[in-house]
Amino acid sequence: MKVLIINGPNLNLLGKREESIYGSMGFDAYLETLKNLYAEDEIIYYQSNHEGDIIDELHKVGFGGVDAIVLNAGAYTHTSIAISDAIRAIKTPVIEVHISNVMARESYRHTSYISASCVGTIAGFGLDSYRLAIEAVKNMIK
Numbered sequence: 508m509k510v511l512i513i514n515g516p517n518l519n520l521l522g523k524r525e526e527s528i529y530g531s532m533g534f535d536a537y538l539e540t541l542k543n544l545y546a547e548d549e550i551i552y553y554q555s556n557h558e559g560d561i562i563d564e565l566h567k568v569g570f571g572g573v574d575a576i577v578l579n580a581g582a583y584t585h586t587s588i589a590i591s592d593a594i595r596a597i598k599t600p601v602i603e604v605h606i607s608n609v610m611a612r613e614s615y616r617h618t619s620y621i622s623a624s625c626v627g628t629i630a631g632f633g634l635d636s637y638r639l640a641i642e643a644v645k646n647m648i649k
């Protein structure tokens with residue numbers, strides 16, 4: 508199984524950014540943990556702070572490049588019709604992920620423009636949300 512994790516804006520600062528919400532582990536270190544856990548699978552990673560670049564990446568892998576995409580669109584979750592449209596446009600299933608429980612935070616985080624375009628959403632389990640999403644992918648494609 509091949510899975511692409513896409514992280515959106517400010518998620519390159521995990522480990523340094525609002526640690527009380529997002530934790531103290533950087534994503535590179537967490538990715539190593541995930542890769543060790545799923546050594547038989549291929550987990551690839553892309554991060555961008557730019558909406559159009561995220562859309563380009565979705566287009567690039569969205570027609571057969573990977574089995575599934577795990578997407579944390581960061582704040583674009585709450586603003587981006589363009590990313591939502593891109594998810595609808597591609598063939599590869601996308602799982603929405605959030606580290607924090609967005610529904611327990613500010614009201615502007617309660618709206619997701621991308622949820623309805625995704626297979627499902629996992630939120631609120633810290634970095635473990637990504638592992639749970641990969642478990643969901645495994646169950647989905649077997």
Ligand code: DQA
Nearest residue numbers: 517579581582605606607616
């Ligand atoms: C986030 C939640 C978003 O509201 C926020 O803008 C992020 C991170 C999360 O993983 O909890 O950047 O997607």
